[in-house]
Structures are given as C-alpha cells and as structure tokens.
Amino acid sequence: MKKGYLLMISILATIFLQGQDVNYGNSQLYYERYASAERIFHEALKNHPDDGKAWYGLAKAYLYQNKSKAALDSFQFASASVRQDPYYKVSLGALLLHNNKIEEAAALFNDALKETKEKNAELLSCVAEAHVHSDNGDANYAIDLLHRAVKRDKHNPSLKVQLGDAWRKLVNGSEAYKAYMQAINDDDKYAAAYCRIGEIFLSQKSPSLYLDYFRKAVAADASYSPAHYRLYIYEFNRHPANAIEHYKAYMRNADASIQTEYDLADLYYLTGQYDSAIQKATRVVAIQKANTAPRLYKLIGYSYAGLNDTINAVSFMQRYFSQVADSDIISKDYEFIGELYSSLDGKEDSAIGAYQQAVLLEKDTASLYSYYKRLADLSKDVRDYAGQAKWMGLYSTGNEKSTNVDLFNWGIALYRAGNYSMSDSVFKIYSTKYPDQAFGYYWQARSRSLLDSGMKEGLAIPAYEKLIEVMEKDTTNPNYKKWMSEAYGYLAAYEINIRKDIAEGIDHFKSILMVDPENENAKKYISMLENEVANKSGK
Numbered sequence: 001m002k003k004g005y006l007l008m009i010s011i012l013a014t015i016f017l018q019g020q021d022v023n024y025g026n027s028q029l030y031y032e033r034y035a036s037a038e039r040i041f042h043e044a045l046k047n048h049p050d051d052g053k054a055w056y057g058l059a060k061a062y063l064y065q066n067k068s069k070a071a072l073d074s075f076q077f078a079s080a081s082v083r084q085d086p087y088y089k090v091s092l093g094a095l096l097l098h099n100n101k102i103e104e105a106a107a108l109f110n111d112a113l114k115e116t117k118e119k120n121a122e123l124l125s126c127v128a129e130a131h132v133h134s135d136n137g138d139a140n141y142a143i144d145l146l147h148r149a150v151k152r153d154k155h156n157p158s159l160k161v162q163l164g165d166a167w168r169k170l171v172n173g174s175e176a177y178k179a180y181m182q183a184i185n186d187d188d189k190y191a192a193a194y195c196r197i198g199e200i201f202l203s204q205k206s207p208s209l210y211l212d213y214f215r216k217a218v219a220a221d222a223s224y225s226p227a228h229y230r231l232y233i234y235e236f237n238r239h240p241a242n243a244i245e246h247y248k249a250y251m252r253n254a255d256a257s258i259q260t261e262y263d264l265a266d267l268y269y270l271t272g273q274y275d276s277a278i279q280k281a282t283r284v285v286a287i288q289k290a291n292t293a294p295r296l297y298k299l300i301g302y303s304y305a306g307l308n309d310t311i312n313a314v315s316f317m318q319r320y321f322s323q324v325a326d327s328d329i330i331s332k333d334y335e336f337i338g339e340l341y342s343s344l345d346g347k348e349d350s351a352i353g354a355y356q357q358a359v360l361l362e363k364d365t366a367s368l369y370s371y372y373k374r375l376a377d378l379s380k381d382v383r384d385y386a387g388q389a390k391w392m393g394l395y396s397t398g399n400e401k402s403t404n405v406d407l408f409n410w411g412i413a414l415y416r417a418g419n420y421s422m423s424d425s426v427f428k429i430y431s432t433k434y435p436d437q438a439f440g441y442y443w444q445a446r447s448r449s450l451l452d453s454g455m456k457e458g459l460a461i462p463a464y465e466k467l468i469e470v471m472e473k474d475t476t477n478p479n480y481k482k483w484m485s486e487a488y489g490y491l492a493a494y495e496i497n498i499r500k501d502i503a504e505g506i507d508h509f510k511s512i513l514m515v516d517p518e519n520e521n522a523k524k525y526i527s528m529l530e531n532e533v534a535n536k537s538g539k
Helices: 002-030 034-047 052-064 068-075 086-098 102-115 121-132 139-152 157-169 173-186 191-203 207-220 225-235 240-253 258-270 274-291 294-306 310-323 331-342 348-361 365-381 385-396 404-416 420-433 438-451 461-471 480-497 502-515 520-538
Strands: none
Touching: 002 034, 002 052, 034 052, 052 068, 052 086, 068 086, 086 102, 086 121, 102 121, 121 139, 121 157, 139 157, 157 173, 157 191, 173 191, 191 207, 191 225, 207 225, 225 240, 240 258, 258 274, 258 294, 274 294, 294 310, 294 331, 310 331, 331 348, 331 365, 348 365, 365 385, 365 404, 385 404, 404 420, 404 438, 420 438, 438 461, 438 480, 461 480, 480 502, 480 520, 502 520
16 A cells, blocks of 8 residues: 555656646746757656657747757657647647648647647647747637637636737737736736737837836836847937846846847947957857857957057957958948048058948948048048049039038149149139139139149139139238239239230239238339330330
8 A cells, every 4th residue: 555655656746847847848938038948848858758748848949949940850759659649749730830831730730629629728729829920820710719718718818918919910909909908917927918018019119108018027027038128129229228237137037148148248338338348249259269240340349449449449340351241341330440540650541441442332422421521531631632632522512511611622622633624613613602702713813823824825814803803892801912912913924924014014013012012022023114114215
C-alpha cells in the first residue's frame, strides 16, 4: 500500500513539474521573451517529448521570431505517439499555414478540433491564434472559434485579447477596443490588453490616448516590456532622458539580444553620454566581429566628435565608409565627415570632396543650397575662386533665401577668378535688382575695364557714369571719395587718350578735386594738361 502511495505521489509530481515548464514557457511568450520561451520549451521536450502543449509553445516561439524553417526542422524529431496529440497537430498546422500550405494546415486543425469535440476552449484559441497571426489566416473563422472558446471560459482575459487581435486584423478598431476592454474587466492587471489599446490609438496617431494606455500597461505590470518599448520609441527624440529609463526597464524584462545593445548605445549618444556610447558600441563590435554593422563605427565617430576628439572621429568615420554599402550612405554622412575635415589643417581638399559627394546624394532642395554655400566658403578658404564662383552661382540661382550679399560674393568670386565677362553679367543683375546701390555699378565698371583694357571700346564708361550718378545722392557712403575719384579719373583718361578731348579730361580731373580737394594726382594732371594746351596755343 505504501509503495503504491509513493508511486502515485511521484506521478503527480512529474505531471505538476511538466505543467510548470509549459506554464513558465507560456508566461515568457506573454512577455514577448520569445528566445527564453524557445529555450524553456526545448528543455521541457527533452524531459517530456510527448507533451503536445510544449510542442505548441515551441511552434509559437519559433513563429514569433520568424524562424519557421527551424521550427519545421525541429518538428521532424517528434515521436510517432505525440503526432496524434491535438496540440501537436495544431502546432504543425500553424507552421504549415505560415508556409502557405493552407489545405494541409486546415486538415490538421479540423482533426484536432474533432478529437476534442470542439469543446476545449484552450484548443479553440490555439487554432484561432494560428489564423490571426498568419498572413494566410482567416480572421473571421478565428473570431467564430474565439466566441465559442469564451462561452466555455468566460473570464479568461487572454481569449478577449486574442479576439481583439482578430478584429484588428479585419481593421475593425471599434470591436477590437471592446474586446480589449472586456479583457481588462476580467483582469485589470492584464497589461497586454492596455498595450493593445494603446496600439490602436497609435495607428490613429492620437498621442494623448496611446501614451495613456501604454502607461497604464506599465502601471498594471511593470515587467511588461512591450509597453516600456513603446514609451521608449515615443520619448526617443522628445525626452531622451525619459527614453533611456524606459529602455533600461525594457532591457531588464526582455530577452537579451545584440539589438538591445545597439539601441542602448544610440541612447547614450542621444543623451550626450559619449563615453558610455563609445564603450557600448565598442563592446558590440567585439561581440559581432566580422558581422559588425558599419553604423556602429559611425556612432563611435559621432561620439568622439561629441567629445571634441576630431582625429578619432575621422578615423572611425573612415572605417564606416570602408565597410558600408554605397546604397546605405546618406548625404549627412558626407556632410559630417566634411565638417570634421574642415577643422583639420591641410584637409581642406578632403572637406570639399566630402561635400561634393553630399551634393550628389542629396535630393532636398533646401539641403542642397546649404551644401552649395558651404562648398563656396571652403573654396574661398583655399583661394579657389573659380570653385567659389561655381558654388555661389548654384546657391544664388533660384534660391529665395539668397540675398544681395550672396549675389555680390558670386560676382566678386568671378572677378577674382579672372572671369570678367561673367562677373560683369552678375553685377549687371545686381544693379538691376538693387539700382540704388553703388556696388553693382562699381564692380561692373571694374570688370568691363579689364575686358577692355585699352579703353578702345569704352565698355566701362556707362557703368562709371552710372556709379557717379548714384553716389552723388549719398555723399556719406564710406567709398564715396575713393570710388568717385576712380570714376572721374577713368573718364578723364578715356577723354584724353581715346577721344583726344583734353579740355573734357581736365574737367573730369577738376571734378576729382571737388570730391577730394587734396588729391595730388589730380592737381598734377590738371597742371600738366593746362601747360600742354597753353603750349599748343602759343605755337
């Protein structure tokens, strides 16, 4: 009698422990710790290979990790005896449905339901869940199964959440909301229901509502990592300090993965914790080795820049460019390294080259104009005036934000580059747009005087005459004396040397003295010319 009693106790303990393994695995699925769930169900099946519920849990863990091929490989090792278990049939059916083998999956589902006379609420929900979470599933059929399951298990919140998921698959947010609220009525600590409602409002872009429900999910169960993750995403670009707290909570309660390390490195950078960002990213590089994503090198580069360590920033950005696919590079990458180069002596050409690459990739007009302006400035710094003129021309053309200063700098760059014909054209545009300003006329005159260095065509005369006309209206101009003297001097030279009108030339020199009474050159030339006229008269 005693032996029989002990045997009974042993059997009950085994059944209890077996159930505990499956329940623990299911709790991991609930918290979306799929890798942990996979491991637990594998362990459970090592000890109890004929446990159909463990096979079902394993199938779910694989499917939620998008590992359906690995799942099918594992299912080949199932014993002949367990293949008749209704839960195993549903498990295999879920995998087949995911792989578009709809008829084979339906046959297994029907067999499983028939064996249980469609009275097992849990099995009904398993078939429904397979349909809800497969692109090949039938959401209406899932809803029918779940309604039948709810009749047999009226206060099970997980059934109501599955029902809500089915309605969401049909894009019926109202019915989904009702189902999730019923789950909360069944159990106000069921965080998944709050989180699902939050996702409804997230899809509707209603921040005040979805944030409220994500926060309620965390309040109901602080270990529910999916809600922490949603809050982290929201706070990421708004309140980085809050984001990092939610992410740490997420990491405490989620499966460890290399992605969490990536995300935390991003957060450290975003919150200005550059040393921590470098340490975290470096650790991931060491773990990943050859599989390291180039973006980590970029993150490290940005972090060193945040620490004002330009040399290391450039070094890691160069590593990034050496590994990243061309199709993954964005214009901001070149802009960033271009600015790094521009701060280093002797790297001006590298900075220009980087910005030129940014121009080739950029599609946004506003960003393109900013690149043109930066390239013009960099070209000016190395005295490449032709380059400066090229980029200032692109910046000034069609740009509503371009000013008179930009137009002026374009013309000056052309003038310095020796392209006098184009500088004349640009300053003509300047004079037309700003007729009351002397700058356009002056530099147009200078450009034309160099195009007509012998004065034979008199190209500069109209511009100098217009310069005098405009400057006479503003004698307070700081360039008044210098430019007026130059203009009258040029007109005098033209009259004397080309038109042979000495009297007119003397008048222009006298006009210089009206502007600048102490101008010794003007006095000298007047004296010389008057003596020449007197000598000619005497002869």
